[in-house]
Amino acid sequence: MDSLIQVQDLVKVYSLGEVEVQALRSVSLSVERGEFVAIMGASGSGKSTFMNILGFLDRPTSGTYLLEGINGENLSRDKLAEIRNRKIGFVFQGFNLLSRTSALENIELPLTYAGTPTSTRKEMAQKALSEVGLKGREHHHPSQLSGGEQQRVAIARALVNQPAIILADEPTGNLDSKTSEEIMGIFQRLNREMGITIIMITHEPDIASFAKRNILFRDGRIVDDHKNSTPAIAGGRTGEK
């Protein structure tokens, strides 16, 4: 059976005027279903560029990337939007929720663009909300929620369309260590109980220790890739339902 993600000789070159920047220099990787991968690396190591390509937000200069066997190379912008909508859930460092919009409506957003009927949408959003332990906060706006709660809403939004993979870009970058651990607890549970594949960027080794596999980027290349035989277990209020 094919891997969930297959990356072969991926190269990304940015040209900033005269200067060419090699963000990725031949990256090859495969990720199986059900993995929880942490990608580490200093800033400028190419890990963000890699994530953008994995999320079909950017196209590689050369090399191939297959998600569930789909090659985005020759697909239109709108087709890529459709793939993102169906198969990928995004979690960002800055949460990226729509302000002045309730938690529930934020979670509904991907379903709106999938054309899901309103009643189904509400139901699925409710389910995702309780999945991240925010039942009762449906109508709170982002400004009325703490950072950790906002990130949970973002995770619920990433979950709601039942994606093949969740891509998290520094999900704990704006959170304190206790809240960070709670978020990791949610990721671990989603990974363990629902079998959702997670790829997470982080530059904090403690956060990476919650993942089952750690990959290290340096200067646009993978320099280390190892299984984490004993991932840390997130405790505290995690896993509440």
Next chain:
Amino acid sequence: MTRLFASLWIALRALMVNKMRSALTMLGIIIGVGAVIAMVAVGTGAKQRIADQIASMGSNLLIVLSGSSTSGGLRFGSGTVPTLTVDDAKAILNEIPSVKYVAPTLGGGAQVVFGNQNWSTIINGTTPEALEIRDWPIEQGRTFTQQDIDGAAKVCILGKTVVDNLFGGIDPIGQIIRIKMVPFTVIGVLASKGQSTMGQDQDDTIVVPLTTAQKKLFGMQFPGMVRLILVQATAPEVMKDVENQINDLLRQRHHIQPKQDNDFSVRNLTEIMSTAEQSANVMRYLLLAIASISLIVGGIGIMNIMLVSVTERTREIGIRIAVGAKGRDILLQFLIESLVLSLIGGTMGIGIGVAGTLVLSKFTQWPTLFSIEAILLAFLFSGSVGVFFGFYPARKASMLNPIEALHYE
């Protein structure tokens, strides 16, 4: 469908967030549409009034005026000295085939008295044909009979204004009034015709038989003469021919030598009025053009605000694209937003335009006329302005690069 409703909802919400800004943006469209509605109403009203006046004057009307005569090298204006006769009128009717009616008329100002009321008005001595030519119905009573004319009967038909001023609620038919101290019996009342193009009150008049006017009121100086002859041609196309034929006929009858000036003049009032109508039309288009400019300026206001809005919401657009919004979803969202702005503005503009026109016509007494077409057109036009000026910002939003948009501060 779900997507469309969702887009509409998103647009309305976005507009609600910046209420003041949305209101100010709409103001441009409100003023534009209001101005279009008001200006078209004023223009159409003016045009309609002129058309009504043309109709009230009588169709295919030519007026043959007496004078100008020369007395010792001094030339007088038209109509100052009667040079036309009743026989001239008969000759015009009999010898020019395209003439339908003629009405020789003699008249002048006079003081009229009823009981203890008195009033100064215009007396017109003419034949019943004059009322046919001017398409002027009798509202009450009757018109002259041949007997009245032959016998120079002292009977008269009153205009509405005269009735109002002399008889306060009394039935005027059968009453005796004095014109220049001569007693006349009122036999009829004319229907109201309103103001003429020149602003004269056409209802301020008394009509008496021509023969009576000649013998009892004005004819003493110049027996058998009339001041003017109303001529009605059979069709609008023959007006010019009839005018030339009257000229030739009267020159011949008055023995005017080839190089001598006419001692009469022929006026084609319909022609003068058509010119007035045309200029009213030009005015109408001019007003519409000026008003449209304000609508376009309003549209530019929408474009400006939408561009600001797109820039402000770059991050939001990035989020939407990341979670699966297609180009057309974003395009539609912003297009609907500008469309909603312009249509709400358009609707309010119609209200303001209608209200403004009513106020304007109340204070200036200008005639105004609303047309459903103009209102519908202004509404549709404001919608098009919204789409046209909203398209560029919306397209710009839909083309944003999601990675850059997500990191936009």
